[in-house]
Amino acid sequence: MDRRSGKLKAFGSYHPTVLMIYFLSILLIAAFLSNPVLQTEALLGGILFCATLQRRGDGLRDLGFYLPLFLMVAVTNPIFSHNGVTPLFFLNGNPVTLEAVFYGIALAVTVIGVLLWCKCYSRIMTEDKFLYLFGRAAPKLSLTLSMALRFIPVFLRQSRRVSRAQKAMGLYAGKSIPDRVKNRLRVMTAMISWSLEHAMETSASMKARGYGNKGRTNFSLFRFRASDGALLAVLLLLLAVSAVGAAVGVTAFSYYPKVSVIPLSPDALTVYAAFGILSLLPSIIEGKEAVVWRFYRSRI
């Protein structure tokens, strides 16, 4: 199912090399730059792209996970970090400061932005694309990595299956909280042995198919077309502007001990614009394809 959805999408149909460079650059910038404008842009791009990749119901269910996570990260930081010039109150003799609250919020924005982009990554960069890119150069490492990257989605899918099976057998079918917790724990123990076994079986099966041998072809073949080259050029240009701007320090921003002013020089604005376009690129491509599709259908 993942593979199909990854291929049907306009952005997912680009060459794996372009996609890999794109995701790596977005993730690195989003994770390591502490500028509120860039962080917000990465989060917005992630939200929009995720929205185009999944059904609306899934998006609402995600909200139930990301909102508590947001609050948890934002609240945890001021409890453990006490730097900052504006104390709000004192906890066991250490100050809880406004700056730490701001930093917590910024951290939450970053964490959720990166998580959303990773989610998009796993939807778009399916295993066959990953193995196409790295399978030849480093077969063992790339198989391990691709198994590790898809571990959590596969784990969740299987644990839902096990849980349903247990419920059908009438084990811990009670509605009370302790019953549900016990059910989860039972599923968890089953899942640990299953995942170990699954990893072994996967590698054995790959070996049986001659994976890593000389002269083997890939499951999926990709051709580097002119549109891939165009996207790669745009992407590298935007990446260069953002990376050079950040390295020179035009977007430098600090939260401690005092929240600094958001840099708004022309250079900084250029970097914001470049990174904004970069993070919106997949959503723009998806949006354009959707419009074209509507247009063609309206002509029928």
Place this chain on the structure above:
Amino acid sequence: MKKNILAVCGIALILAILINGTQVQSVSEYYLTHIDDLTPESERVTISIRCDAIFPHYDELDPALRSEEFLPPDGVILPPTEYRLREGDTVFDILNRAVRQNHIQMEFQGAEESPFGSVYIKGIHYLYEFSCGPLSGWVYRVDGAFPHYGCSRYTLRDGQVIEWLYTCDLGQDAGAKWIGGREN
């Protein structure tokens, strides 16, 4: 249903214990310390806080701290000040009283969280460990000597002089010789 109530009670109990162990003070409450009267016969100690070791390493300092607001031009955060010594006061108690009275920001890690069984001072006046290079942080000296244990385990005597010094190379610029294996 009974199980649910039990689970909720259990969680409430844990929360109650956590909240009970937490002390919340407003800003004015925290800084509200009555000054001890220094009488001629009272025991007293002197404390000072300095960060002048930063100036030779200014290029390593965190750019966010490079202003007079955070780095006093003479490197003196607290000039030598006398405090009345109460029974059993440690270096940490005096420091805590001094920063509260002078509205100096301070962050510490409690003795129960530290592997050394003593309070660890992470930062004073927004100057933190690692704010000025990888070997920087706060050290203390009593009567010119560097004790080999934490500040909340050093019980003070009458007339002792405490100095809190910011160091940029594990205390060597402040005069500590523990790196070379010799004690001073």
